[in-house]
Each structure stands twice: as C-alpha cells, then as structure tokens.
Amino acid sequence: xxxxxxxxxxxxxxxxxxxxxxxxxxxxxxxxxxxxxxxxxxxxxxxxxxxxxxxxxxxxxxxxxxxxxxxxxxxxxxxxxxxxxxxxxxxxxxxxxxxxxxxxxxxxxxxxxxxxxxxxxxxxxxxxxxxxxxxxxxxxxxxxxxxxxxxxxxxxxxxxxxxxxxxxxxxxxxxxxxxxxxxxxxxxxxxxxxxxxxxxxxxxxxxxxxxxxxxxxxxxxxxxxxxxxxxxxxxxxxxxxxxxxxxxxxxxxxxxxxxxxxxxxxxxxxxxxxxxxxxxxxxxxxxxxxxxxxxxxxxxxxxxxxxxxxxxxxxxxxxxxxxxxxxxxxxxxxxxxxxxxxxxxxxxxxxxxxxxxxxxxxxxxxxxxxxxxxxxxxxxxxxxxxxxxxxxxxxxxxxxxxxxxxxxxxxxxxxxxxxxxxxxxxxxxxxxxxxxx
Amino acid sequence: xxxxxxxxxxxxxxxxxxxxxxxxxxxxxxxxxxxxxxxxxxxxxxxxxxxxxxxxxxxxxxxxxxxxxxxxxxxxxxxxxxxxxxxxxxxxxxxxxxxxxxxxxxxxxxxxxxxxxxxxxxxxxxxxxxxxxxxxxxxxxxxxxxxxxxxxxxxxxxxxxxxxxxxxxxxxxxxxxxxxxxxxxxxx
Ligand SMILES: Cc1ncc(COP(=O)(O)O)c(C=O)c1O
Numbered sequence: 001x002x003x004x005x006x007x008x009x010x011x012x013x014x015x016x017x018x019x020x021x022x023x024x025x026x027x028x029x030x031x032x033x034x035x036x037x038x039x040x041x042x043x044x045x046x047x048x049x050x051x052x053x054x055x056x057x058x059x060x061x062x063x064x065x066x067x068x069x070x071x072x073x074x075x076x077x078x079x080x081x082x083x084x085x086x087x088x089x090x091x092x093x094x095x096x097x098x099x100x101x102x103x104x105x106x107x108x109x110x111x112x113x114x115x116x117x118x119x120x121x122x123x124x125x126x127x128x129x130x131x132x133x134x135x136x137x138x139x140x141x142x143x144x145x146x147x148x149x150x151x152x153x154x155x156x157x158x159x160x161x162x163x164x165x166x167x168x169x170x171x172x173x174x175x176x177x178x179x180x181x182x183x184x185x186x187x188x189x190x191x192x193x194x195x196x197x198x199x200x201x202x203x204x205x206x207x208x209x210x211x212x213x214x215x216x217x218x219x220x221x222x223x224x225x226x227x228x229x230x231x232x233x234x235x236x237x238x239x240x241x242x243x244x245x246x247x248x249x250x251x252x253x254x255x256x257x258x259x260x261x262x263x264x265x266x267x268x269x270x271x272x273x274x275x276x277x278x279x280x281x282x283x284x285x286x287x288x289x290x291x292x293x294x295x296x297x298x299x300x301x302x303x304x305x306x307x308x309x310x311x312x313x314x315x316x317x318x319x320x321x322x323x324x325x326x327x328x329x330x331x332x333x334x335x336x337x338x339x340x341x342x343x344x345x346x347x348x349x350x351x352x353x354x355x356x357x358x359x360x361x362x363x364x365x366x367x368x369x370x371x372x373x374x375x376x377x378x379x380x381x382x383x384x385x386x387x388x389x390x391x392x393x394x395x396x397x398x399x400x401x402x403x404x405x406x407x408x409x410x411x412x413x414x415x416x417x418x419x420x421x422x423x424x425x426x427x428x429x430x431x432x433x434x435x436x437x
Numbered sequence: 438x439x440x441x442x443x444x445x446x447x448x449x450x451x452x453x454x455x456x457x458x459x460x461x462x463x464x465x466x467x468x469x470x471x472x473x474x475x476x477x478x479x480x481x482x483x484x485x486x487x488x489x490x491x492x493x494x495x496x497x498x499x500x501x502x503x504x505x506x507x508x509x510x511x512x513x514x515x516x517x518x519x520x521x522x523x524x525x526x527x528x529x530x531x532x533x534x535x536x537x538x539x540x541x542x543x544x545x546x547x548x549x550x551x552x553x554x555x556x557x558x559x560x561x562x563x564x565x566x567x568x569x570x571x572x573x574x575x576x577x578x579x580x581x582x583x584x585x586x587x588x589x590x591x592x593x594x595x596x597x598x599x600x601x602x603x604x605x606x607x608x609x610x611x612x613x614x615x616x617x618x619x620x621x622x623x624x625x
Contacts, residue, residue, distance in 0.1 A: 035439060373475055373502035373566065374444075381440040389475040403476040403500050432440065433449075433503070 018322055018330050020415050026052035026318075027413050038383025041418045046201050046229060046362050046409030047387050048251045051315070055255060058314035059307045069303045071280060085306055088313030089296070092261060095316040096227075096246070097237030102269060104262040104296040105309055109228045110153040112247030112262035113195075115299060116224060117157040118275040120193070124165045132271035136222075140166030144193045145221070147172040147180045147207075148399055149200045152392040154226040158195055167192070174399060178203025178352035182211060191221040198230035198246075202393045202407065203352030204335070204362040206230070213242040222268070228252055232411070233331055233360050235324035238263055250308065254411070255315030259308035262299065269295035276301040319412075327412045334410045334419040335361040341423030347436040348426060351405050361410040364391070367426055369435030372404040378429035379406075384421060443560065444503065447553035451507035456514050461496035466580035470573040472565050477501030479509060481573040485521065489583030492516045492524050495574060504554075504563050509570030511550045521578060527551075528571055534558060535567045 024030050027050050034040050042050060062084055068077035070085045086100075093103045106112045123136035138144070144158045148171050162169045170191075173184040178200065187194065194216040199206050209225070216223045225246040230236055232253035238246050245264045251257035264272070274281055274292055278301040283291040292298045319327060336356050342348050347368040353359045367375055376388035387407045390397045397405065408422050430436035460467075464482035471478045477500060484494040495513045499506050512531075516524040531551050534543045539559040543552040557567045578584060 371502035373477070373504070373563070377443065377560070377563070378440060394476065397476065403478070432444070 017333075018326050018412060020330070020413065023052075023322070023413050024415075026054060028053065030413060034383050034385075035381055038381075041382075041384040041421055043408040043410065043414065043418065043422065044385045044387050045232075045252070045411035045414070046391075046407065048257065049232065049254050049411045050413065051254055051256065051311070052318055054318050055311045055314045059256065059311040062307050062310040067307070070306055071297070072303075081306060084310050084313075085304070088309045091313050092316050093263075095320060096231060096248075096261075096263065097239050098263050099266060101294075101296055102263050102266050104264070104269070104299040105304055106247075106260045106262050106299075107258060107305070108251070108260040109226065109247040109249040110157075110260075112260055113154055113224065113226070114157045115262055115275040116245055116264070116272075117161040119272045119299075121161055121164050122273040122275070127273065133273045136272060138165040138167040138192055141190055142167040143170050143188060143191045144168070144195070145170050145172070145185065145187060145191055146194075147196050148174045149178065149180065149203060149205070149393060149396045150195070150197055151201055151226065151228070152394070153228075154195055154197060154224075155395070158193070172196075174203075174396065177205075177354070178396075179205040179358075180207055180212075182208065187215050187219045187221060189219050191216070191219050193224060194221050195224035195226070197226040197228070198236070199233070199360040199362070200352070200393075200396075201229045201362050201409075202364045202391050202396055202405065204360045204364075205353055206358040206360060208358075209241050209243065217242075229360060229362065232319075234328040244268055250312040250315065253312075253315055254318060255312035256308040259305050259312050261312075264295075266295075269299070272298075274298050274301070278302050280304075322412060330412055331361045331410050331414075332356050334414050334416060335359065335363060337416050337419040338363045338408055338410075338422050341420055342426070345423050345426050345430075345436075347430065351400060351402070362407060363409070363422075364405040364407040366402055366405055367429065367436070370429050370433050372406040374433065375406045375426065375429045378432055379422075379425040382421075382425050382428065384418075384425050386422075439556075439559075443556040443563075445553040445556060447550050448503065448507040451510040451550065452503040455506055455510035457494075457496060457517065458498070458510065458513075459496055460498050461494060464494070464496065465582060466577045468573045468577040468580065470569055470576065472501070472505070472569055474565070475502075477505050477566060477569055479505065479570050479573045481509070481570060481577055483574065483577040483581060485578075485581055485583065489521070489581065491520055492518065492578075497570065497573075499570065501569065502563075502566055504557055504566040505569045508551075508554060508567045509573075511554075512570050512574055515549055515551060516574070524578070525575070528575055531571055532568060535564050 029050050032040050066077060066080040066084055068081040070082045089103050090100045093100045120136045123133040124138045144162055144167050146155055146158055159169055172180045175181045196207055196212055213223055223243040225243040227246045227248045231248040247262050250259040281293050281298050281301040283293050339354055342365060349366050351364040372388040376386055379386055389404050391407055460482055464484045467482045469480045479497055479499045481497040486493050495517055497509050499509055515527050527547055530547045534541050534555055535558050537558050543555050545552045554567050557563050
C-alpha cells in the first residue's frame with residue numbers, strides 16, 4: 001500500500017494555523033519562476049490546484065509497483081491494484097462523510113453531473129432498470145431547478161435533460177452581491193430536481209444548503225450539489241448537509257486530473273439506471289439482455305482511471321493531515337487580505353460578497369477602464385497567475401451586464417503576501433493603461 | 438519588461454482612439470462573432486462598391502480587451518478603400534503573423550500598423566483576441582450578396598453528386614454551407 005508521508009503542518013497548537021512556508025516545500029512547481037524570472041504567484045487554484053510531492057509520489061509508487069487493471073484478473077498485481085483503488089475510495093468517502101459504496105469514480109465533476117442527468121434521462125424513457133427507477137423519470141410539466149450562478153457544468157446538462165424529456169428548467173436568480181436569491185423562486189410539486197453549487201466559483205458565495213434542501217424536500221425533489229469549490233476548501237460532511245447527490249473534481253483539491261467523484265445516497269444509487277454501459281458494470285450478460293452490478297460498479301463502466309484515483313486518495317490524506325478547519329481558516333484569512341486590498345483601489349468593483357461571511361476564496365472583480373484580459377496580462381507579467389473571462393458562468397456575467405471578470409482564487413499553499421500582491425498588480429495595470437488614479 | 442513589446446504604443450493608440458468605430462448604414466452584410474473563452478464580441482458590417490470589388494466601409498461595435506479593439510481599428514485602416522482581393526491578402530498576412538508564435542517577420546508594406554501585433558503572437562491566449570475582428574470581416578465579406586451568388590455558382594459547378602437535392606439559396610445564412618462545400622471559398 002502506498003505510504004503517504006505527512007505534510008508539513010504548523011508546529012503550534014490549535015489556532016496557530018498552517019505553516020505555509022513548510023507546506024510550500026511540498027509543491028515543487030511553486031518554486032519556479034515565470035516571465036523573465038518572476039517568482040510564480042499562483043492565484044488560479046479555482047481552475048486547477050497544484051499537487052504536492054505526496055500525490056505525485058503515490059501515483060508513481062503505484063505505477064512502479066502495483067499497476068494492473070482493477071477488478072479483473074487473478075494475479076497478485078491485479079489484487080494489489082484493486083486494493084489500492086478501493087482503499088482510495090474508502091479514504092475519499094471518509095473525507096466527505098460518505099459511505100464507501102456511495103462514492104463513484106468519474107473523470108471529473110462535469111462527468112458526474114452528466115452521469116446523473118443521463119441516468120434520469122434513461123429512467124424517463126424507461127430503459128435501464130425496474131420500477132424503482134420510476135422515481136427518477138421526468139415528463140413534460142416537471143421542473144428542474146438550478147440557479148443563475150451555476151458553472152456551465154451544472155447548467156448545460158440540465159438544459160439538455162429538459163430538452164430530452166420535455167421538463168422545464170427554472171432558476172433562482174442572484175442578488176446584487178452574488179448570492180442565490182431565495183425569494184426569486186417558489187418550488188412546486190412538479191419540481192423534481194434542485195441542482196446548485198455549494199460555493200460559487202465566481203462570487204465565492206456559499207449557498208444556504210440547509211434552506212435549499214429543506215425547500216426541495218418539502219416538495220419531494222432530489223438535490224444535486226456541485227461541491228467542486230467546497231470540498232477542497234472547507235470541511236464537508238455530505239450526509240450532514242442532507243443533499244442527495246454531490247460531485248467534485250480531483251484536480252481542484254491537490255489531486256490528479258482525470259479523476260472526480262460522484263456521490264449519491266445509497267438507496268438512490270441502488271435504484272438508479274446506469275449511464276455508460278459495458279464491461280465492469282454488469283452482473284450477468286446474455287445475448288438477449290444484461291443485468292447490472294450494484295453501485296458503485298454499476299456506474300464505472302470499463303477499466304477505470306487507477307493511478308489518478310490512488311493520487312486522489314493521497315490528496316485527501318494530505319488535506320486531512322493539515323485539517324480542513326485549518327485549511328478553511330487559512331483561506332479565509334487570504335480572502336480577507338485580498339478583499340481589504342481591493343477595497344482600497346479606486347475603480348475596482350467586486351462581483352460577490354465583500355466580506356468573508358459565508359464566503360470562500362474566489363474573488364472576482366472588474367476594473368473600470370481595464371478589460372479583464374488586459375489586467376490578466378499585466379499581472380502575468382508580474383508573475384501573478386489569475387483567471388480572466390466568464391469562468392464558465394456566462395449567464396451570471398450577463399446578469400451583471402459584464403463581459404468578463406478577473407478572478408483570483410486560493411489554496412492552502414498561498415501566502416498572505418501573495419494575496420496582498422493582487423491589489424498592487426491592479427494598480428500597476430491602472431498605471432499602464434492610464435486610468436483610475 | 439515584455440509587456441511593452443506586446444502593448445506597443447500603436448496598439449494603445451488604436452485602443453484609446455479606434456478608427457471608424459460604430460455601426461453604419463448602408464451595408465451589404467453584418468456578422469457577429471464571439472470569443473467563447475472570454476466572451477469578447479464584435480458586430481461588424483461590410484459595404485462593398487457596386488461591382489463588389491472594393492471595400493467601401495467596415496463599421497463595427499466591439500466589447501472586449503485592448504487587443505481585440507485595436508486590431509479591428511487597424512483592420513478598418515488597412516482594408517477600407519482596398520480591393521476585396523487585396524483585403525484578403527492582407528488578412529492572410531495578418532493571420533499568418535498572429536498565428537506564427539512570433540516566427541514570421543511581418544511585412545510593414547502589407548500590414549502597416551498591423552505589424553505592432555507581432556508581439557501578441559507570442560501569447561497564444563491572446564491570438565484569438567487579435568483575430569476576432571478579422572475573422573468577422575472575412576465572414577462578412579463571404580456573406581455579401583455578390584459573394585454568396587458567386588459561391589452558389591461555384592458550388593453548382595463542383596456539385597457532381599446526383600442525389601444532392603440541397604438547393605443552394607442566395608440567403609446570407611447559406612453562405613457557410615456553400616463555403617464548406619467549395620473549399621476554395623467565395624472570394625480571394
Ligand atoms: C463550481 C464548479 N463546478 C463545476 C466545475 C467543473 O469541473 P471540471 O471541469 O473538473 O469537471 C468547476 C470547475 O471549473 C467549478 O468551479
């Protein structure tokens with residue numbers, strides 16, 4: 001089994017926070033320079049995070065010693081590979097308060113949401129399973145509810161499901177400070193699905209999960225949580241949240257790309273028809289018909305990603321050893337520093353809450369007179385990597401009448417000094433383009 | 438600092454004072470192009486002379502970064518008053534430079550102020566910004582009535598497929614299809 005060396009955690013007692021300098025030593029990439037010898041300031045972890053040596057080592061160790069196709073073959077390597085894969089599932093499940101068999105490995109969050117949407121679509125045309133899957137069937141007049149701040153990954157698959165089934169898409173709109181406006185929509189007894197993001201990848205706002213779940217349950221709707229931006233940054237207990245499904249991506253939580261998780265309540269996965277079909281997901285196959293394996297195998301057709309799953313297992317070990325409370329506290333401090341810095345720059349308009357209450361570390365903004373793309377270029381010239389554009393949330397940008405925003409986002413390895421450099425970079429861009437001051 | 442290499446004074450000047458901006462009548466074709474990665478948009482109109490040989494006007498409305506805005510301003514400078522054939526040659530030269538990763542030495546006689554965008558070519562993420570207006574222009578020219586009817590004729594000529602029942606209309610919307618069938622394209 002892969003031994004995971006401990007991350008470098010702060011030596012002090014509770015409240016002393018994380019020792020960022022020591023954590024950074026685990027991330028070789030953070031030591032490099034960019035654009036003519038500028039130290040890299042990586043403020044784009046919301047798009048993808050960097051990976052510590054412990055994750056890279058776990059993948060390499062697996063490939064050098066245990067690699068084989070999992071759940072197949074009677075040889076020793078196959079056994080070891082299967083153990084490594086299933087052990088990763090177990091640790092990832094524990095990390096988010098889930099039961100092991102409720103965790104389905106997928107390619108990324110996008111695939112996870114599509115899996116649910118296609119499974120519901122299959123139930124709607126009565127393919128796949130038995131009477132129990134009737135509960136997922138949608139017909140014209142039924143409603144799927146999302147919010148206006150969703151990432152395209154949690155919007156387009158539902159639009160498509162509506163198109164295929166004749167269901168109607170409805171959405172909560174957002175408030176001026178980038179939160180879900182709970183007053184903007186009433187669910188009805190035709191509402192079958194409520195899908196929303198735990199933490200916006202643009203505004204940083206954390207959704208009122210309890211209230212949204214309460215409302216959905218009151219009308220008998222299923223809830224789907226996009227946890228892409230929450231699981232990497234705060235303690236998450238999926239059972240305690242009360243949602244029915246959740247998805248997240250490995251590459252945003254210090255883990256590899258090419259692996260993500262769909263979590264679903266046991267009894268729901270049990271009743272749900274498959275999305276992809278083929279090898280591995282079957283129970284018996286005859287020329288005439290096939291029966292399906294129980295979850296999670298039912299939803300993992302074909303030979304799955306393996307070293308990536310092992311790497312994700314190492315990533316959650318790493319995060320667990322730091323402690324998600326400590327991660328959240330540190331990132332809240334980074335967010336506070338960034339927000340304080342932006343507040344002092346004239347001509348900067350924040351898109352999202354301007355304090356750290358119920359808010360994570362995606363900090364998006366526009367600068368009067370400097371297009372986000374140009375701002376990103378000036379920051380890049382200083383070694384600061386941010387994201388510019390609509391961050392796959394075009395309807396949200398349209399809602400605010402803007403084409404593009406600049407976004408800084410943090411991870412546990414960022415320093416307070418890095419967060420503070422954001423404001424300096426914006427001032428430099430204003431000077432360069434002769435605006436603002 | 439590499440920034441100045443990319444944002445040459447010429448680019449910043451065009452950005453602050455774009456040449457020929459705004460949408461004008463009359464026009465032969467209008468296109469709307471977006472850059473889906475960043476949301477930049479351009480609406481562009483082309484007016485040709487009666488013989489459809491000379492570009493009489495290029496008018497436009499853009500939402501976007503300095504590079505995309507300056508580039509469409511330079512486009513206006515370079516093609517208005519030129520023949521359609523020359524315009525397409527300039528466009529090809531601009532596109533070649535922009536996509537060259539900085540390896541093509543631009544010809545100032547052909548590209549005028551456009552040579553200032555050579556620095557942009559080193560930043561792959563910004564190449565689309567520089568080309569947005571130019572692609573909208575190319576598309577608009579191909580949608581002018583003259584180009585559409587030429588394309589229709591040439592499509593007919595190459596269409597030896599007896600079962601093809603696809604009538605070629607002269608509506609602008611069909612230009613795309615006609616162009617795809619006839620890879621030579623309607624102009625140039
Ligand atoms: C909130 C949110 N949802 C979904 C996604 C999609 O993640 P992936 O591209 O890994 O499937 C992202 C990533 O940008 C995100 O931030």
